[in-house]
Amino acid sequence: MPRLFNDKLCPVRAKRERRKEARPGELIQAALELFVEKGFAATRSEEVAARAGVSKGTLFLYFQSKEDLLRAVITENLAGRFPEWNEEFEAFEGSTADMLRHCTKVWWERVGATPVSGLTKLMLSEGNNFPELASFYQREVVRPGNALIRRILRRGIDSGEFLPVDVDHAIYAVIAPMVFLFLARHSATCVDHDIALDPLQYVATQTEIVIRGLSLPPTALPHAT
Template sequence: MPHPSPSPAAGSAEPQRRARRKNARPGELLAAALDLFVEKGYAATRVEEVAARAGVSKGTLFLYFPSKEELFKAVVRENIAGRFAEWQRELDSFEGDSEALLRRCYTVWWERIGSTKAAGITKLMCSEARNFPALAHFYHQEVMQPGTALVRCILERGIARGEIRPLDLDTGVYLVLSPMMFLMFWQNTMAGCLPARTDDTSETAPCASMPFSPEAYLEAQIDNLLRGLRP
């Protein structure tokens, strides 16, 4: 007896699954690369390790990213640099005062960057920038410059509205950025070496090892910053 022919739906299911798997590979590779870059640093991470963690061959990785440098750049764009346009739109549409905007700035940063593995990218760059000047230049152009420009816009908006006193914006932007930088460095250096706090129920590691609450620290920094910026 002849076997019945597979239905069109059954025949097309496997190609569809393969297509979905292929479309997911860049994201899987970027996630694996982020993990390894943060864990081991740029120099010590090998593309073979990234491919193995993503469950593909090294050749497959090179189909999407032609070199380790391009892979790293893609990780930075995926997790940080590619978000500035979205943050600028949020700033442009924000209707509250400068105090509410600065609080929103810290909250969004902590939720989307500071408490995630992406925070380790900044520590990595500070550690290895001198050995990889091309990557340092890339990071400066695609992360540092737009980041400081965004903070500058927040301060300029506040000054124009009479909610922030006039100040030197070239250095004033770092008043806002410094608490963020401290948390990223602490989280990716000393925090992982300390015993966990018994009163911390957060599932965010390595933040559970911090001797203080990151949220409480940011709240204290915001309060101190606002006192200094008010007219």
Template sequence: MTTTVPRQRRKDARPQELLDAALALFVEKGFAATRSEEIATRAGVAKGTLYRYYPSKDELFKAMVRENLSIHIAESAAQAAQYAGPIAGLLNEMMRAWWAKVGDGNAGVVCKIMMIEARHFPELARFYVDEVIQPSKALIGGLIERGIRSGEFRAVPVEATVHLLIAPMLHLLLHEHSFGEHDVCHQTMGAAELLDAQLSLLLHGLLAEPQGT
């Protein structure tokens, strides 16, 4: 009995070990240059074991996207559906939570890899659009529309405003996971300060002017 429990635990942990090994290699070598055999070796398993959990490198990457990005989008959508207060406050909270969960960790690395290599892998790019980009745009766009309907926000073009909210976050993510890792830009401002400035500018620009001003 004592010999089977550790084995079962190792078996249960294996999918995560494979995802961790793949992410490390994708960062080091890029998605295209990484071979499945290398991922299996890094995780300490046979190639056949890798294929038992993930039939291809593409499927492994999709699992990585679902674990690191899709889950956070779903959580935010559930939070938004239950929220009844001012939309500006919710947007502020969600943008900060996005950076804490996505921008400053493994999920940010997954975003960077996809942005760099999407043009070479159209099937994965379509998957990423369906799994990450479209749900994110729908979530933020829906919040802006709610704010407009309630009179909290002025009537802004929704799709363009979604891009204005997302683009600075992606820029910050790319900086943190490229130049920021080597400190070659000597940036004196942290992510929190930049987020403060972005949210202040954009959210106050969204707010409707009080009647009579």
């Protein structure tokens, strides 16, 4: 009889364990949504817990503070993805211009079109009030992101596709349109609402402007006679 009782409990226990394992991810997702909707300072820990369907006490079993929760949100959705993105850089076959087109398009699909894009606006608007979090974002997102774009531009220069520009400054020609699109997506004042702004067309147009500005003229190519 005791054995039968234990066997009956196994599925319940397994379900509870699966639920326990899922909670950090659910809390991170709930926090991302609320931080983007309301801002970091205005979001209360109990709101995050309620949206995730757990108690406030349960939240603090996984995250010691709201600041730790935001760090987890940033790591899960941005900082932790740079190894994958750098691997894609290494594996890419084709011209650097095509690589840049691919990267900006994929960036929109994976980040810009999702709630994750709101993290940039969040850090721009509230980072000065939370310097430790701003430093974390700078270290874990901004610097690796700049480094990846720097690698792309350096690839084009080394292959003779791009002009030998100052790469440390040229990276912002790629970044600035992306930041604008983040802000346009999460702000009512960044764009003229009488003109429809198609995100993919915007990304493609801005990328072509950058590529044309960087590309060597035909007469300057190494094989030209």
